[in-house]
Amino acid sequence: MEIAAGGRGAAVSAWADPAALRDGLAGRGWHRTTLLSPFDSLIWHRRRTLRMFGFAHSLEAYVPAAKRVHGYFTMPLLAGGQLVGRVDPARSGTTLIARKVCLDSATAAEPAARALVEAASWVGCDTVKLAQVEPAHLEPRLRSALSARGA
Numbered sequence: 001m002e003i004a005a006g007g008r009g010a011a012v013s014a015w016a017d018p019a020a021l022r023d024g025l026a027g028r029g030w031h032r033t034t035l036l037s038p039f040d041s042l043i044w045h046r047r048r049t050l051r052m053f054g055f056a057h058s059l060e061a062y063v064p065a066a067k068r069v070h071g072y073f074t075m076p077l078l079a080g081g082q083l084v085g086r087v088d089p090a091r092s093g094t095t096l097i098a099r100k101v102c103l104d105s106a107t108a109a110e111p112a113a114r115a116l117v118e119a120a121s122w123v124g125c126d127t128v129k130l131a132q133v134e135p136a137h138l139e140p141r142l143r144s145a146l147s148a149r150g151a
Contacts, residue, residue: 033111035075035087035119043076043083055083071100075119079111087112089119096120100132101142109138113145120151127151 036043038059043049050056057076060068071088078084085103089096098116103109116128128151133139 031079031081033077033079033114033118035089035115036078036083037075038073040076042078049083053083057083057086070102074100077103077108077112077115079108079115084108085112087116087119089116091123091125094125095127095129096123096125097129097131098133100134101130102134103138103142106138106141109141110145112142113149113151116146117149117151 038057043055043057046057055076057074060070060074061072065072070086074086074088076083076086084105085101085108087098087102088100090099091097096116096119101112101116103112120126120128128146130139130143130146133142
C-alpha cells in the first residue's frame with residue numbers, strides 16, 4: 001500500500017492487514033462504541049482533542065472532590081467516531097456504578113448503555129447502577145437502554 005506522506009504527495013510504503021481493512025477492528029467496525037481511559041492516546045493531547053472533536057477533557061483525580069466537574073476517573077465515551085459523553089465509573093462487588101454520566105445529546109444514551117455494559121464485563125460485574133446523569137432529563141432514556149441490554 002502506498003500513502004502520501006504529510007500531504008506533500010511523496011509516497012511511502014506502509015502495510016495494513018487486508019482482513020482488518022475489510023472487516024474493521026476484529027469485526028467491531030471502525031466506529032466502535034467504548035469508554036476510553038483518561039490516558040488513551042486519542043485524548044491525552046488535550047488541545048488536539050479539543051480541536052479535532054470539540055471535546056474538552058481533563059483528569060480530575062487530583063482535583064479536590066468539591067471542585068470536580070465530571071468525576072474522579074472520568075472516561076470519555078467514544079461512539080460513531082465522536083466523543084459524545086463521559087462516565088465516572090466505580091465498582092462495588094459485582095456492580096459497576098456509573099457515579100456520574102454526562103451525555104452530549106439524547107442520541108448518546110444508547111451508546112452509553114452499550115459501553116457501560118461492556119465495561120461492566122471487563123471488570124467482572126453483572127449489573128450497572130446509575131448514580132447521576134446529566135442532563136437529568138436523559139436519565140430515563142439511559143435507564144431504558146440499559147434495561148434493554150439486560151443491565
